[in-house]
Amino acid sequence: MSDLAELERLIRADSAERGQAVSKLGYFCAPFRPSAGPLSDKVIKVYRGLRNVAELERLAQCHDDYVAALALTGVDLPETAFHLLQIDGARIPVIVQDALPSDSMMRPQIIAADLDGAVEMMEAAGQVIATFWNNADKVDGRVGFHPSIRNFAYLDGKALFFDTFPPLIHYSRDEMGKMLLTFSDKRLMRWVGPFLQKKVTGIQDEWYSAPETLVGLVGSACRLRPDDSDRFLEWGQDFARRAMPRWAEEAIPEMKAPPKLPAYWTGFRKVLGLQGEPNV
Incomplete structure (x- = not known):
């Protein structure tokens, strides 16, 4: 067969x-x-x-x-x-x-690690983000990246990205907004989404912004481990300066306090039962 x-x-x-x-x-x-x-x-x-x-x-x-x-x-x-x-x-x-080893998913590892270990994983993920955006000029047309903690594995000291859907290339902003509804696995989202198309379309904006992908990574870590937010914010600001200097001026002010998800997306996630589990 x-x-x-x-x-x-x-x-x-x-x-x-x-x-x-x-x-x-x-x-x-x-x-x-x-x-x-x-x-x-x-x-x-x-x-x-x-x-x-x-x-x-x-x-x-x-x-x-x-x-x-x-x-x-x-x-x-x-x-x-x-x-x-x-x-x-x-x-x-x-x-x-x-398939990746089940114990290699970054999200549970960051939750379980000591603080230094968690920061090491953030550094590994950050290096993937910086690598993508520092080389994105090589790609023709509109291209994005969705490097959330749940879309990484962590193996042998390196972060491995594995999320390729939807493919963040070629589609216009409006087309991608419609894809977020068309391919949603949640029937409720497909029913109510068209009435909220403008807000649904906005979900993607972070994925097409170099500074916002870094800010999003830091925000996720802060939500996972709120008691360690200061350390993650410190790391994020330092990382922006040394690894993503083209976008540091835009990113650093967003990491002075724990970044928050937009209220409408938080609402969608609660209604749909999405809790940030690894999207392997």
Whole structure:
């Protein structure tokens, strides 16, 4: 049986045969890792199917281009492949990615580490952010990056980014805003989102801003470990000066106090049950 045939079989299978979900609270899907078989060393991410063939083919091309853009800017990814599978009358986007060790997710490690260890992980993640933005000029067109703590693993002293959906390349701001609704795994979001399209569209703005991605990383750490916020803020300001000087003037004032999520996004997260678990 080919890997694609096995992939289709697993998508049709029940949850017991699929294996344990490795993340329950992602915005777009709940990735899973098969418990046995030829894909047991992979994480599988299944997204909502669409009948618009042109839209899906564009998505596939943008995903390939985004993986290439991450490589061009120096961001390492686990081996990642995008497929469009024909299932029950719709084409289903599926991402298959080399699995990472379950204990390598950065978020729980930052929570459990001593303070010096947590700052070392922040430094590792920060270096990935700086590498991307310091090289983003090599990429043609609009390109973004979503380096939240939950989108990193931490292995052998290095941060490894693994989130490629939605592919933050080529799409305009308005198009990306609509994608956030189209591919949401939450039916409630698809129902109420169109009435709040302007606010939903704004969710992405941080991902396309070099200083805001760094500020967002620091804000996440402060929310995870509020008692250690001063240390994370100190680290963030220092990191901006030495690793991202082009954006330091803009980033540093946002790290004088613990950065907060926009109120509307906090509300969305509570309603949708999203609590920042690793989005592997």
